[in-house]
Amino acid sequence: xxxxxxxxxxxxxxxxxxxxxxxxxxxxxxxxxxxxxxxxxxxxxxxxxxxxxxxxxxxxxxxxxxxxxxxxxxxxxxxxxxxxxxxxxxxxxxxxxxxxxxxxxxxxxxxxx
Amino acid sequence: xxxxxxxxxxxxxxxxxxxxxxxxxxxxxxxxxxxxxxxxxxxxxxxxxxxxxxxxxxxxxxxxxxxxxxxxxxxxxxxxxxxxxxxxxxxxxxxxxxxxxxxxxxxxxxxxxxx
Numbered sequence: 001x002x003x004x005x006x007x008x009x010x011x012x013x014x015x016x017x018x019x020x021x022x023x024x025x026x027x028x029x030x031x032x033x034x035x036x037x038x039x040x041x042x043x044x045x046x047x048x049x050x051x052x053x054x055x056x057x058x059x060x061x062x063x064x065x066x067x068x069x070x071x072x073x074x075x076x077x078x079x080x081x082x083x084x085x086x087x088x089x090x091x092x093x094x095x096x097x098x099x100x101x102x103x104x105x106x107x108x109x110x111x112x113x
Numbered sequence: 114x115x116x117x118x119x120x121x122x123x124x125x126x127x128x129x130x131x132x133x134x135x136x137x138x139x140x141x142x143x144x145x146x147x148x149x150x151x152x153x154x155x156x157x158x159x160x161x162x163x164x165x166x167x168x169x170x171x172x173x174x175x176x177x178x179x180x181x182x183x184x185x186x187x188x189x190x191x192x193x194x195x196x197x198x199x200x201x202x203x204x205x206x207x208x209x210x211x212x213x214x215x216x217x218x219x220x221x222x223x224x225x226x227x228x
Binding site for chain 1: 117146148153154155156158161169171172204206216217218219220221222
């Protein structure tokens with residue numbers, strides 16, 4: 001029973017173009033969403049988050065969009081750079097109700113030269 | 114140190130042996146989490162500690178798995194009588210406190226291989 005789903009195991013994007021990583025969730029109690037980035041042989045690092053009271057959060061080249069009615073969020077990276085090649089994990093939690101953060105399986109992003 | 118550290122970075126063991134994995138969280142972080150990532154899978158929650166509260170062990174896959182956190186700092190994850198399906202990367206994370214609004218900082222992980 002996966003509560004956080006990343007249905008694309010991998011994605012290839014040309015350098016300079018926009019990368020869009022998608023994530024769906026099933027638990028309507030989730031109210032806080034995070035994206036983590038992971039390089040090989042390293043632990044995940046926090047990238048960007050969004051609270052359910054917002055539908056968009058932007059930080060430099062990274063923007064996260066949240067569609068609560070569709071239980072869907074996406075991470076946009078523009079322009080994509082070679083250093084963005086990594087595995088991206090979507091994660092969600094129900095805030096103070098249940099602080100366990102549930103992770104998706106990840107999407108491997110390849111930025112092509 | 115500045116970040117979360119884990120040791121060893123790699124561990125190869127024989128089926129049936131016990132292993133101990135160590136995590137040093139960021140100083141001052143009251144919450145500590147253990148996850149594991151098996152091949153092709155996401156991050157599977159195992160256990161977390163928050164201050165002096167009883168740990169949430171709901172993610173431990175079997176009674177062969179246990180964890181301690183001494184003095185509210187260092188944590189040890191112990192796997193007894195290891196099985197081949199225990200092979201995975203074990204990740205530790207810490208955060209300032211519990212709650213979804215507190216980002217977790219991850220260590221580099223321990224890659225466990227059970228032969």
